Amino acid sequence: MRLDDATAITKRCFHGNPASCSHPCPFFFDIRTFLERVKTGKWSLAYKLLRNAVVFPGIVCELCGAPCMSECQRAALGDEALAVRELEAACIRFARDRRPESFRIPEKDESAAVIGAGLAGLSCALNLAQKKYRVTVFDKGKGPGGSLVSHPLYETFREEILLECSASKITWAYGSEVSSPLDPRLACFDAVYLATGRGTDGFGLLDTWNPATLALGVPGEREPGAGSSGGASAANPKRTGFFAGGELCGMDKMQSIACGIRASKGIETWLQTRSAETLPEAEPKPELFRMDHTGKPKSARLAMRDPEAGYSKEEAQAEAARCMGCDCRNCLDACEMLNSFNKRPQKIAVEAFMDTKANPPFSSCSLTRETYSCNLCGYCKTVCPADIDMGALFHLARTGRAETGKYPAAFHDFWLRDFAWHSAGNAYLAPPKGKAAGETAAGGYIFFPGCKLGSRDPAYVTRSVKRLSEDFGAGVMLDCCGAPAYWAGETECFRSHTEKIRRVHAEMGAPVFVFACAYCMRIFKEFLPEIEMLSLYELLPGAASAVSPAAGPAPAVSSAPSLAPAPAVSPAPGPAPVYAVFDPCTARDFPRMQTAVRTLAIQTGAAVRELPDKNRCCGFGGHMRAANPDLYDKIVDHRTAADSAPYLVYCANCADAFERQGKDCLHILDLLYARAEGAPGRARGEAGNLSLQGRRENAERTKRDLMIFFEGKEDVRETKPWDDLRLLIQDELLREMDSKLIMMDDIKEAVYTAETTGEKFCFRGGGEGNLDEKDEKDEEIEIVQCCLIKPLVIYWVQYRTPPGSESPFEILDVYSHRMHFSKEE
Amino acid sequence: MSGSAAIPGTSPTGWICAKCGVLLVQRNTVFSYLGMTFSHMVMRCPICGSVFIPKELAEGKMAEVEQMMEDK
Known part of the structure; x- marks a missing residue:
């Protein structure tokens, strides 16, 4: 970076x-x-x-x-x-x-002559004198002002000049006309600023004037400005720098003052370095925005x-107070994350780079929490008049930090492990080489539901596959799009994953991919652009014909047939339920997908309404929850409060985020598939109450059901020694584990390891801690504590073996930390 | 960093190392995170050195220090 x-x-x-x-x-x-x-x-x-x-x-x-x-x-x-x-x-x-300020800084040895006591000369002289350079002002007139002398307000102006010059030491040489750079009075100066006013000849050197440096060439030196960058010569033995500005160079009075200020900076650089540099003011101004x-x-x-x-x-x-303070804060006001840190975007860019160079503990990173708190949803870009995507910057920062290894990898550990699990083994399913899933012919459709859809409900996937298979001969690929690796900034991991998908896609005969998740589509669109794509919702009955070509880009398959007869489900009797459609952030780029979802919902008899602010991230994006759980809750709360009506979503992650927060929420496939069985949609919180483990089991079931559907047999499941360990866990603790992103699999492994190796701690008998509160029979029960050390997180489990219980292990508490410890003292 | 006796595992006494069969004692322990190391007294087995981290330590002071180090 x-x-x-x-x-x-x-x-x-x-x-x-x-x-x-x-x-x-x-x-x-x-x-x-x-x-x-x-x-x-x-x-x-x-x-x-x-x-x-x-x-x-x-x-x-x-x-x-x-x-x-x-x-x-x-x-x-x-x-x-x-x-x-x-x-x-x-x-x-x-x-x-x-009264002007006088700075307590030591006087300097370098000297400058200013020829002309007009506004250009005075502003230059005053600024140099304030920095304690020795300044002499020459003017042929009798006092300061130059061309102002003839102005009706000259006396007022003169007082102003005297006031501003009153705190600075300037030598005034009035009645002294200097007309040549070789004038012996200039020989002792290190720099000369020529501001002799309109109509003067500028020592005959004006054709050598460089407006970017304000420097003049001097006799005997050919290049313009060379007088200020060349070496000593017979004509310029002291290497005096010559500069010019003001009305002499065709400026008006205000420009002359501004030029004098610039010249003082250029002359100061000259005095310190004997080099005439291009002045910052000569650079183009920042772009003007309204x-x-x-x-x-x-x-x-x-x-x-x-x-x-x-x-x-x-x-x-x-x-x-009428001033509207025209300063753009659009992204800072619109995005909870940017608002909470309240840093200038340009400062963020510099800090993002600096963080990759940090060397803790000797130097610190300053942007870690911000970098990993971004949803990478691109909403900032939609409100920015300059189309700046701060998410792109934070993603760049993440890749930069991952490359250098200087980042808290625990922030993304849970999802990267989950990604690895979904991309192989018990959840991964790709058609065999040489043929698409099922008996799909090359060039057909492959349904790519993403890793979260089946985790929420296997029926979402299996029913969709059945329909797509029957009507299009479509196959299926169960895999993750790679978003967790992308969000973590793990470039190599992400690249190898997309390469795998590219290879499998080619082996399948380059079918069109059908997506249920907008983020999968966004990843494919950017990183696997050769794969043609469309959303599941555009293919479902009734939606394909309803999506107007004008609603978005041309479909990947222009002749995509409608799955007649439509609709698949009958509208429920009674008043139409009203849903507010919550479009996922990444559906922003897929208007046909948005239209199709609304069409399908209306066909079920539902009424839909729009949110005032569309395509906001539900909070899940960027996997920022571990890095900033409070901000995550704030974002989800804000999104859930946008409309009191139940939300209709078409991203499994949005549904999970909202239901976990207690918001009534329905996935479009709930409407389409659950309604077909006469159920009024999914019961509130039904899927939201799914534990992380429940989701994994659903993902496994999805694969199992699809294997049976296509192959007529179950796949050989990869097993672990602790798979069959029976644990008793109260719902409240399960919810706590979910909120702490602790997987049941890790708890089982911890208990299994402790019981097989004996590496555990025991606490026996009553009279200590909360054992007092337990039944008398509990007093003899041993409480055990063990830990499981993973590369980035250490998990602790407290459990006991209640007598007479069907489950041999009752889990009492679970927690984790990221810090590692050593057995050495 | 050891806590009150209201929660099992927070008492400095009472827990034993199942393998060595001895009570845990407070011992100095080296912690490391994000390339930084420091030491602190926590409960450990005096024989095998196994380290015991109670919940209130993990979710209290340790979480605070982790966050501080992550922000550096």
Whole structure:
């Protein structure tokens, strides 16, 4: 991972950048922050910001043409722009102390001559003098101001100049005309800034002026700007750097001040390095973005009670409050995760890179929790005016961290183990080489239900397969799409998995894949693009003909026949049940899938309604639950509260997440298949109460049923020595295990190992702990505790053997930790 | 980090190592996580050195330290 890889993703983010009003400003002044300070009556802070940006606030607020107004986004609502100039004037009046600051820094030996005491020369001279360089200003006139001398407000401007220069040490040489770079008075200076004003000849060197560095060439040196980058020469023995700017170079007065400020930076670099560098201001400004202000209230410009006196404090604050603070926070406001950490996207990009270079304990990572808390759902991209997908950045961060091994692998351990289990052995099923599952001809359909559908209910898969098999001769492949490896950032693991699928697909004769899960489709679309695909719901009766081609991209198989007769199920009698359709986040890219689900639901007699905010992640995405369980709960709670109606979902993960939180929820296949048997859909929480172990058993049953369906026999099941161990576990503890992501298989292994090796701890007799609360007969029962050490997580099990119980082991408690311990002291 | 006697397994006494048949005692133990190591007193078998981690330690202080280390 390179820094550019990360920053390229957020490059166009303008959160925190100056707003559009700053773009036409010669000073690129942060007007938004200035107005925020005015709004809250922080006059001195507002003044400081203004002074630091424009050097001579009193002059600027009189002479500036306020080009900022042309980019004020109030115009989008038909309002007048903010009265920025009048607010600057008010700020100058109300600032408590306008005396310039003097910094306690040592005086420097380097010197600069500024020729011309106009605005360009003065702003440059003042900025250099504030940094304690020795500065001499030459001017042929009798005082400061240059072309301002003839202005009617010259006296006011002069006072402003004297005030701003009062804290800096500048040598003034008035009545001194300097007309040549070889003037002996310049010989002692390290740098010269030429700001002699409009109509002067710039020592005849203007054709060598470089606007990016503001540097001039000098006689005897050919290249433009070479005077500031070349070596010493007879004409320039001291290697004096020559720079120019202001009205001499065709600028107006405001540009001249801004140029003087830039020149002071360029000259400072020259004084320190003897090199004229391209100034940052010469680089293109960040892209200008306008916000969507639809729905925001209009607000007319506040009129002054006394126009002669200008805004009063209260008036100024009220006028400043009209500023809409045009700063994009769309992703930060829309996404719970980004909001909870509240970091600038561009900062996140830099930190994502820096974390891959961290070397704990000597240097820390700063983005770990954020990186592994993202659902990778892409919602941020849909609300971003610059189409930035922060999920792509967090995924990049995950791959970068996985490559370096610097990440808490326990965050994804549960799902990677689950992924491995689903991708091989008792849950994996792929058609034999040379033929598709069943007797499907090459080029037909293969149903790829994903790993979660059968885990929720084997009937989802077996009924779908039966229908697809009968009507299309379709086969089936039971496997995981690889999302857990992708979400963990385990690039090599993910790559080898997709390669396996690619190989199997080719061996099957390149059939069209039929998906029930939108995330599987998203993975295939991006990483296995050669595989044609469509969703199960588009193939089910009635949906294929109902999905308009205009509703989305062309189907993978344009001649996909409808499974007549439709509908498969009869509408239930009575009033139509109403469901709010919860589209999974990844269905965002599959509008035909979305349409098909609605069509199928309506055909069962159900009424569907839309959520105000579609395609949000249910919380499952990115497997962030282990890294940030509190945020996970917050996200699921938010999604479940979006509509009081029961949800109709078509992603098994969404269904699991919602039911676990107690939300009434139906999978579209519940409607289609359960209803066919006259049941009013799945009972509330029926699947949600499934334990993790129950889901695995369902996955195994799915494979077993399909083997019988296709082959007429069961597969040889892989077994483990502890499979037949009978455990007694209370429901409450089962739920606790699920919430802690602890598998029954690990508990069995722990108990089996403890009982066969004797490596366990025992606690016998009463009078200690909660044994007091047990029956007298329990007092003689031995409580046993054992642990199972896995590479990333250590599981502890407390159990006992109740007399007379059918189950030899009653599990009393289960917990885990990630930290490992050593037997060595 | 040892806890109250309200929950089995949290008492510093009472648990025995089934293999060695002796009571567990508080002993220094080296813990490691994410490349960092540190030591702490926990209950162990004085003979074979088997380590016993009670629930309140695992889900209390240890979880806190794990989170702290993960955030580094």
